[in-house]
Amino acid sequence: MSSASVGGHTGGCPVTETEQTLLNQVQAELAALRDRDRLRELVPPPAGLDLVGSDYLGLATDHRVVDAGVRALRQYGAGGQASRLLGGGSLLHTQVEALAAEWLGADATLMFPSGYQANLGVLTAMVGPGDAVILDSLAHASQIDGARACRAEVLVQYSTLKD
Numbered sequence: 001m002s003s004a005s006v007g008g009h010t011g012g013c014p015v016t017e018t019e020q021t022l023l024n025q026v027q028a029e030l031a032a033l034r035d036r037d038r039l040r041e042l043v044p045p046p047a048g049l050d051l052v053g054s055d056y057l058g059l060a061t062d063h064r065v066v067d068a069g070v071r072a073l074r075q076y077g078a079g080g081q082a083s084r085l086l087g088g089g090s091l092l093h094t095q096v097e098a099l100a101a102e103w104l105g106a107d108a109t110l111m112f113p114s115g116y117q118a119n120l121g122v123l124t125a126m127v128g129p130g131d132a133v134i135l136d137s138l139a140h141a142s143q144i145d146g147a148r149a150c151r152a153e154v155l156v157q158y159s160t161l162k163d
């Protein structure tokens with residue numbers, strides 16, 4: 001890797017020739033995505049009626065949920081602190097999974113931190129080489145990524161939904 005400065009700057013720092021080449025590549029890819037109307041950008045939360053969120057029941061701001069979260073943070077600390085398989089997680093994880101299993105009438109449950117990770121985890125656990133996954137072309141990115149990660153044959157069924 002070259003470390004010679006070519007005089008360009010990013011945020012006040014001089015950039016090397018290699019960094020400038022990478023920046024040019026990234027900018028070209030961003031421009032190509034913009035040309036194809038495929039550029040995704042973070043947007044501020046929409047004002048008014050929320051039709052894109054997952055907080056359907058408004059529990060994210062319910063004071064009972066928030067208070068319980070604060071109590072859990074004080075008791076167990078923040079974050080997973082380690083991979084659960086290597087001794088991370090907490091009694092709280094085990095308890096909430098037992099409660100969910102009881103509620104669902106299931107032998108056991110496993111909590112994931114997000115829907116994305118759930119789809120990745122479930123698909124890679126249940127499907128493998130020699131299997132086939134049939135996905136709608138409008139399936140969530142986590143289902144597509146999960147299907148690819150499990151090295152199964154991925155068949156895409158093109159959706160008949162129109163924009």
Ligand SMILES: Cc1ncc(COP(=O)(O)O)c(C=O)c1O
Pocket residue numbers: 054113114115116117119140142143
């Ligand atoms: C079907 C489906 N799977 C996964 C996700 C991802 O969930 P999360 O944002 O919690 O990762 C979503 C989010 O909208 C979804 O609709």
